[in-house]
Amino acid sequence: MNKQRCDISIALISVHGLIRGKDLELGRDADTGGQTLYVVELAQALAENPEVSRVELFTRLVRDDCVDDDYRQPIEKISDKLSIVRIEAGPDEYIFKEQLWDHLDTFSDNMKDYFRQQNHFPDILHSHYADAGYVGSLLANQMSIPLIHTGHSLGRVKRARLIARGLSSEEIESKYNMIRRINAEEYVLATAERVITSTHQEIEEQYEIYDFYQPEQMRVLPPGTDLKHFKPPIGGELETPLQQRLVYSLKNPDKPIILALSRPDPRKNIAALIEAYGLSERLQETANLVIVAGNRDDVEDLESGAQQVFQDIWSMIDRYDLYSKVALPKHHSRDEVELIYRIAAASGGVFVNPALTEPFGLTLIEAAASGLPLVATEDGGPRDIMGNCQNGLLIDPLEPQTITDALLQMFDNPSQTRRMVENGLKGVEAHYAWPAHAQRYLRLICPLIEKAEQLEHRPTTRRSAVYKDRALVTCLDQNLMGKPDSLKSLLSLLKQNRKSTLFIVATGRRLDSALRLLKQYRISEPDILITSGGTEINYAPKLTTDKAWMNHIDYHWPRHKIKSLLDTHPGLTCQPKSEQTPFKISYYMNNEVTDVEHIKGLLHQEDYSVNVQFSFGKYLDVLPMRASKGMALRYVADRWQIPLNRILVAGGSGADEDMMRGNTLAAVVANRHDEELSQLHEIERIYYARNSYEEGIIEAIEHYDFFGKCRPPERGDVTGEVEE
CATH class of the missing domain: 3.90.1070.10 (Hypothetical Protein Ta0175; Chain: A, domain 2)
Structure with missing residues (x-):
């Protein structure tokens, strides 16, 4: 049945968390945060659209004296078109999402009964997070209603973050039911007509590693943003007490402000911005730098990563003698953020986000809505924001000179910068405000409702292993820098097998140096980066640092x-x-x-x-x-539950030797035969390739049938020989 465009009925499903129409308890726990706010604001925006006749947001009913009575109301009427419907499933009390899996089939059955009792079925189901995705998939398959899904976060990615926090595979499974979650996510991908993501990078780095991923079902639809608190300067901002607090330490406080606002997190790359500022006397003469990096009373009370960020900041300030040119205020409240943006805009300033990676970039949208032009990292969400709004310049976060050049271009071309400001104000309203989001959302779902678009699900199969079951490890300089055409072939092989294979780079370089080289040679970001000789381990896609490893090696x-x-x-x-x-x-x-x-x-x-x-x-x-590349690799293998005999190490220097000894499969490429690794030639499990660099790694992959049987060839088979 074709629906009239003015009579669309939508069922949103968000099973966990404490959800109500007002006074959301954001931050109460891990389950009541950004997702609950998102689904409530989405429901409100859709209900306000004239093409929509009904929006129902389905969540779990909770009867618990420890939470408000609001959550025990079966139906909460928010407006004539919007209701929150609470479904009984599981115990009365409030429980966390990890404990809900056994009750989701009941939730699905009771939700279907609700539709029957109302004698009304929605035109579209939209599930949020894996548990709701499981419910939505059951209902979509039973009732032949199109399902769209927003993951918000994915189990395979979260598992990497949990490993980085020091949890074992057993602990992760016991506490988070990770296998059930990932299976549910695969089920959703096998069922949903469309999967909505915030950025293209989310698709490339997260969804592509799932067995049932299909490119045709993915759609990028950035979340709406409540912009009512963010607006351009209205006058008087430069005379406020907050402005005085921000610039009190500056010698010339009337200069334009280069503003950075973020957590004191190493991935935010604040030191690179200070270096960029310090590189240019002309930039220092033109503008002040104001860095709002969280709140602090005593730096020594912060966690170690934040402490290191501030130490790097102060080191850069001292190195370039930037005293009285850089402000680093200690405190601000969330309510003051909107005025901080307007103060910077009123000064004629620029907002900078130099992060190593930025999955979405909410601060960029807030800054643009406040009348600031943008300079931001080319990695992640900012590419999409700049593409939509045309309101700034992208930079390479690993090359401070690109930040310097972009800022000077802003200040040297005021007419161009004014156009960027105007583009930004229009762009965020057109692309990121909730009404615009709702309109694009309807354009996405109407063809599904009208059966004008249907996803042809391609035949796909699940691998027998839930997680990746093998790993390719290589150094950088001696293995991946030799033959560009062969490098492309190697990377293509890894991409084809990324669902089964961890790609690990182990190098003596620091993280920033390794990232710079990877970018220079266009090598896709590895799943795991072992850097600084094995003293640091970082996991994709957000370069999450394994702090448990650092605590482990700090011993004596x-x-x-x-x-x-x-x-x-x-x-x-x-x-x-x-x-x-x-x-x-x-x-x-x-x-x-x-x-x-x-x-x-x-x-x-x-x-x-x-x-x-x-x-x-x-x-x-x-x-x-306790630190070396070999020990770091064995730690990773243990955490990721990958047997050493299913790990192929391509070594390049003496520092790689302990990765290659023992039970790993190993190879030495031809250009390294006569160097430090030549003494390993008598070890049977170490293969000396005939070819050099990337060609040698591909040869070793074939030698070990790495993507197949993944083992040394049987005795009598042809093996490589050292070139004379």
Whole structure:
């Protein structure tokens, strides 16, 4: 039956959390946050659209003295067109989403009974999060109603974040029912007509790793934003007490403000912005830099990552002598954020987001609605925002000079910048305000309701393994920098097999240096980055740092004592600060003056239990005793439950040796046969490829049938030989 465009009935499903029409208890717990706000605001925006006749938001009914009585009302009428319908499922009391899985079939049955009792069925089902997706899939398959789905977060991605927090696979499964969640997500992908995401990057980095992913069903529809608090300057902003607090430490407070606003998180890359500012005297003469990085009383009370951010900030300020040019206010309230944006806009300033990765970019939308032009990272959501609004410039977050150039371009071309401001004000209203979101939403669902568009589900199969069951590990410089055409072939192979295979890069470089090289050679971001010689582990897609690993290797690590002993030792020269990290001390070593064994003996005499690595004939690294690439790899293998004999390591230097020894499959590419790894030739499980660089890795993949049987060839099979 074709529906009139003015008579659309929509059922939204959001099973967990405490949901009501007003006074949302945001932040009460992990289940009552951004998703509950999103579905309520979406429901309100859709109900206000004249083409919609009915919106019902389905959630779980809760009878619990520990929460308000609002949540025990079966039906909460919000307007003539909008209701919250609470369905009985499971115990009366409020329980977290991880405990709901056994009750979702009951929720589905009772929701279907509700439709029958009302003698009214919706035209579209829209599920939010995996549990609602499971319910929606059951109903869609039983009632032949089109289903659209918004994941909000995905189990496979969350598992990586939980591993980074130090949880074991067993703990994750026990607490989060992760396998049931992932199976539900696969079921949704097999059922839904459309899957809505916030950005293109969300599709590329998250949904593509699912077995039932189909590109044809994905649609990018950024969430609506409540813009009523964000507006351009109205006059008087530069005379407010808040403005005085922001600029009191600045020598020339009347200059335009370059504004950055974010959490003090290493991934926000604030130090790179300060470096960009410090690189240009002309930029310093033109504008002040104001960094609003959370709230702090005493930096030492913050968690270690935030402490490191502030230490990096102060180090950059001191290095470039930016005192009285950079402001770093200690406190602000959420209510003051809208005025902070307007103060910066009134000053003729620019908003900057230099994050290493930015999944969406809500602050960019808020800043644009406040009359600020944007300079933002090219990684993630900002690409979509700038594409929609044409209101700023994208930069490479790993190259501070690109930030400097973009800011100078803004200040040097005022007419262009004014157009960006005007574009931004129009663009956020057209693309990110709730009414605009609702209109685009209806354009998406109407063809499904009218049967004008139907997804042809392609035949797909589930792998027997729920999670990835093998890993390819390689260093950077000696393996992936040699043959561009072969690199493309290797990356294509990995992409074809990304559902089964972890791609791991293990390097002695720091994280920022490794990311810069990956970007330069257009190497897709690995699933896992082991950097700084094995002292740091980061997980895609948000470069989440494994803090449990850092706590583990911090055991008896006498960093300052080692530096005191070795910094002035003959034959050793400290490498630049850019190569040093909290858990890696790096030197250049002159072999004619000293040698590795002498350095090890010296450290042993002082009773320092450390790991000394020497590579490429000149680089000496001192690491904690518990840290190395090999130990980091084994830690990752244990956390991800991947057997070592299903891990192929392509080594490039002596620092890779302990990854290659033991039960891993291993290979040495031809360009490294005569270097530090030549002594491993007698080990049966280490394959010496005939080809160099990327071609050698592809050869090793074939040798081990890595994407098939994943094991050494049987005796008598042809193996590689070292080239003469």
